[in-house]
Amino acid sequence: MSSRREVALPWIIISVIAVLSIVMALVFINIIRPDIFGSGQKEPQPKPSPTATQKDDIPAIPLPRPTTAAPAPPAVDPGPTATIPITQWGIRVDMPRSLAQPQYTISGNTVNFPTTMATGLPSACGNSPEGWGLSRSQTQDALHTHKVGDFYYAIESPVASCPANTELYNQIIGLYGTVLNSIKS
Structure with missing residues (x-):
């Protein structure tokens, strides 16, 4: 045993x-x-207390869509460009190297091309690198007037104008205008 x-x-x-x-x-x-x-x-997650340094964290209010045609972007010299294929939309664009890196993100019918040039704008003028790019629509409206293939395209920006720094704002919008005019399918 x-x-x-x-x-x-x-x-x-x-x-x-x-x-x-x-x-x-x-x-x-x-x-x-x-x-x-x-x-x-x-x-419990700590709740952030509002401080004077968080005033720029206020969410942006969407721009109302104009009922009249958008003015043509100012003519600018784009300088050297890089062709960027946007395969999800079946198009390609020529991106000025001074405007942005050759990268993008797509959110719905908007392609965002972040630009560091916008950081020179005052905070009231959308000084974030995000929110700049192109949008598309299947129908023509006051903004979407540039037709390529089956879609109408327009410039997207966080604000409609920037009286505090008109020169830089117009330079950025003009560069995005060259991107808009360079769309090829």
Whole structure:
């Protein structure tokens, strides 16, 4: 009978070690990531308190769409350009190198070309690199007047004008105008 105990004892010890290892692993994981096993309590997220430095974080109010035709962008010299294929839309554009890096993101019917030139504008004039690009529509309207293929295209900008720095704003809009005029399918 003692030989039977001697054979079973190592299996009992290994089983106890395995169970303890699993329990310790679960406790360790619960300490590291309590959300995995749903401890029921989440740590409260701190609420940001408004400060004077957060005044630029106010969400932008969308521009009302004009009912009259948009004025033509000012004529500018685009300088060297890079051809960017926008494969999702089946078009390509010539992007002035001074305006933006040859990259873009698409959100719905808007392609955003971030530009660092906009950081020179006052905050009231949309000084963020984002929000600049082109939009498309299947129907012609006051903004979407440039037709290529089945779509009408327009320049997108965070603001309609910038009286505080008209020269830079017109330069940026003019460069996006060259992008708009360079659309090819």
